[in-house]
Amino acid sequence: MNRINQKLQENKKLLSIYFTAGFPKLNDTVSIIQELEKNGVEMIEIGLPFSDPLADGPTIQESSTQAIENGMTTSLLFEQLKDIRKSVKIPLIIMGYFNPMMQFGIEKFCQQCAEVGIDGLIIPDLPLYVYETEYQAIFEKYNLKNIFLISPQTSVERIQQIDAVSDSFIYMVSSAAVTGSQSGFGLEQMEYFQRIVDLNLKNPQIVGFGIKDQETFQQATKHQKGAIIGSAFINFLKENPISEIPKFIENIR
Amino acid sequence: MNTKYNVDENGFYGQFGGAFIPEMLYPNVEDLKENYLKIMAEPSFQEEFNELLQQFVGRPTPLYFAKRLSEKYNTKIYLKREDLCHTGAHKINNTIGQILVAKRLGKTRIIAETGAGQHGVATATVCALMGLECIVYMGEVDIKRQAPNVARMKMLGAEVRPATSGSKTLKDATNEAIRDWINNPIDTFYIIGSVVGPHPYPDMVARFQSVISKEIKSQLLTQEGRENPDYVIACVGGGSNAAGAFYEFLDEESVKLIAVEAAGHGVDSGESAATSVLGKIGIIHGSKTLLMQTEDGQITEPYSISAGLDYPGVGPLHAHLHDTKRAEFIAITDSEAMQSGLEISKTEGIIPAIETAHAFSVLDKKQFEPNEIVVINLSGRGDKDLNTYIDYFKF
Numbered sequence: 001m002n003r004i005n006q007k008l009q010e011n012k013k014l015l016s017i018y019f020t021a022g023f024p025k026l027n028d029t030v031s032i033i034q035e036l037e038k039n040g041v042e043m044i045e046i047g048l049p050f051s052d053p054l055a056d057g058p059t060i061q062e063s064s065t066q067a068i069e070n071g072m073t074t075s076l077l078f079e080q081l082k083d084i085r086k087s088v089k090i091p092l093i094i095m096g097y098f099n100p101m102m103q104f105g106i107e108k109f110c111q112q113c114a115e116v117g118i119d120g121l122i123i124p125d126l127p128l129y130v131y132e133t134e135y136q137a138i139f140e141k142y143n144l145k146n147i148f149l150i151s152p153q154t155s156v157e158r159i160q161q162i163d164a165v166s167d168s169f170i171y172m173v174s175s176a177a178v179t180g181s182q183s184g185f186g187l188e189q190m191e192y193f194q195r196i197v198d199l200n201l202k203n204p205q206i207v208g209f210g211i212k213d214q215e216t217f218q219q220a221t222k223h224q225k226g227a228i229i230g231s232a233f234i235n236f237l238k239e240n241p242i243s244e245i246p247k248f249i250e251n252i253r
Numbered sequence: 254m255n256t257k258y259n260v261d262e263n264g265f266y267g268q269f270g271g272a273f274i275p276e277m278l279y280p281n282v283e284d285l286k287e288n289y290l291k292i293m294a295e296p297s298f299q300e301e302f303n304e305l306l307q308q309f310v311g312r313p314t315p316l317y318f319a320k321r322l323s324e325k326y327n328t329k330i331y332l333k334r335e336d337l338c339h340t341g342a343h344k345i346n347n348t349i350g351q352i353l354v355a356k357r358l359g360k361t362r363i364i365a366e367t368g369a370g371q372h373g374v375a376t377a378t379v380c381a382l383m384g385l386e387c388i389v390y391m392g393e394v395d396i397k398r399q400a401p402n403v404a405r406m407k408m409l410g411a412e413v414r415p416a417t418s419g420s421k422t423l424k425d426a427t428n429e430a431i432r433d434w435i436n437n438p439i440d441t442f443y444i445i446g447s448v449v450g451p452h453p454y455p456d457m458v459a460r461f462q463s464v465i466s467k468e469i470k471s472q473l474l475t476q477e478g479r480e481n482p483d484y485v486i487a488c489v490g491g492g493s494n495a496a497g498a499f500y501e502f503l504d505e506e507s508v509k510l511i512a513v514e515a516a517g518h519g520v521d522s523g524e525s526a527a528t529s530v531l532g533k534i535g536i537i538h539g540s541k542t543l544l545m546q547t548e549d550g551q552i553t554e555p556y557s558i559s560a561g562l563d564y565p566g567v568g569p570l571h572a573h574l575h576d577t578k579r580a581e582f583i584a585i586t587d588s589e590a591m592q593s594g595l596e597i598s599k600t601e602g603i604i605p606a607i608e609t610a611h612a613f614s615v616l617d618k619k620q621f622e623p624n625e626i627v628v629i630n631l632s633g634r635g636d637k638d639l640n641t642y643i644d645y646f647k648f
Contacts, residue, residue: 051551054431055275061418073549099536103550124275149276153438173277
């Protein structure tokens with residue numbers, strides 16, 4: 001069974017962390033992953049940097065720009081990750097935009113993912129229709145779970161379509177926003193979280209965008225299976241060494 | 254009616270196009286996709302659109318027989334005078350159309366991206382006309398380079414927001430506009446300035462600009478007794494003026510189409526914007542098209558002396574016209590374009606925009622027969638480029 005699906009069966013709320021590969025330093029990728037697992041993080045999203053990340057706010061864009069300047073590339077990421085499964089057991093997901101993957105070659109990209117032990121992909125700008133018609137078979141061949149986003153504006157019909165195609169979890173964007181642009185959740189978001197629970201989807205949901213501390217983590221996981229922290233962690237890495245990661249995690253849990 | 258080169262039901266031109274957008278934008282783009290053709294077909298829309306093109310923009314623009322230029326190149330050269338449109342370029346044909354769509358979709362807040370500022374000014378103009386809030390994203394670098402257009406937008410009541418990410422130019426302004434749209438999905442309409450972006454934008458913008466080729470057809474019939482010229486020549490950045498000038502001729506295979514790109518300092522100089530030569534298929538701003546990028550798929554910054562041609566991609570329609578060889582693509586360097594700009598000024602009494610000047614350089618690259626009719630789309634006037642001309646020629 002895919003590691004993501006195994007993890008989703010565990011009877012607890014999941015903390016997932018996003019970071020940009022190659023940031024702050026080019027070769028930090030592996031040590032950040034190891035440190036996050038050691039501190040009880042249940043799942044990791046490794047950001048494949050892109051020059052023009054449309055769905056992300058300034059924090060993640062800046063970290064991507066820095067990572068690219070540091071020399072981060074798709075093939076270097078696979079090189080860095082080649083022995084990752086010797087030390088890390090938790091699910092690893094690559095989150096990135098479609099163009100760099102397309103240039104690498106989708107089949108080759110998926111095959112390399114499988115080889116190093118990646119469990120799933122989040123590609124914000126790969127639309128459902130294109131995925132189904134062109135890429136689903138390839139992703140499945142390499143046992144990669146494709147994770148789709150929904151937002152408060154997504155219609156019920158569309159959510160059900162996405163639920164039908166998904167086979168791990170649904171990434172719930174907490175509100176109409178790019179990443180890193182929130183300050184706490186209001187009534188509107190809490191109602192949205194409840195509304196999605198009431199749909200009784202087959203896939204659990206993990207909330208992202210706007211999670212940054214214990215309060216927002218608890219709000220987001222009140223109804224949902226877990227939450228993803230991205231920009232807040234990137235901001236932490238800008239100011240603190242990797243060895244301080246335990247402090248960041250303590251403040252969430 | 255166009256068929257072979259028209260967009261298909263999924264938003265593709267051959268292998269190019271589509272809507273590669275984050276799910277957060279799906280409801281907005283879907284809403285537009287479902288409604289734009291219906292709205293555009295409404296008699297009340299047609300009436301308002303045509304009335305504004307006529308009374309506010311000043312259409313139809315003349316199809317002017319350039320006598321001295323024709324003598325010089327020993328062929329029949331006609332200039333489609335989009336430079337005479339209100340605000341100085343063809344851009345306003347599109348913003349008039351889109352703001353009428355926005356109103357009918359019940360949107361109250363307008364956003365736009367701009368590079369040189371022409372589309373920003375055209376958007377600010379129609380927002381003032383309709384009394385709608387207007388926010389224009391512009392790269393921090395471009396804000397400094399194009400101060401007069403920034404002032405124009407402010408005078409028209411628009412807010413100009415600097416894009417400070419990435420290379421701080423047009424592509425980053427477009428990213429910021431898309432982010433704004435993600436953050437404001439309910440009340441906001443995004444007026445894209447070219448035949449780029451996710452479907453249905455390329456098709457919608459091409460349709461609004463198609464008034465250019467519609468007029469060419471009827472004017473040529475009156476002036477020459479035939480609807481179709483032998484050549485239509487237009488410059489291409491994103492490609493909206495070319496899309497408009499080509500549109501009605503796409504399926505008229507006897508009409509040769511020439512798309513003129515900016516070679517910058519030369520196609521192989523490392524400082525160029527000739528996407529059809531240097532680009533590879535990829536995804537930019539929600540569209541699968543030819544685009545300038547690194548081997549690793551990072552989008553690169555193009556260069557041209559003309560701020561309106563330095564877009565790293567090209568509209569998917571044009572990628573398709575290139576792929577199918579329906580249009581011939583010619584790259585013109587900075588210095589060739591600048592010389593042409595000066596030549597047209599002195600020969601015909603028209604100072605063209607530097608973008609447009611690129612199209613004129615084709616006259617030196619190709620041989621035309623004396624009885625052939627060559628239509629050049631004079632997409633914009635050169636007032637905005639006066640400083641660049643002055644710096645270049647040391648007037």
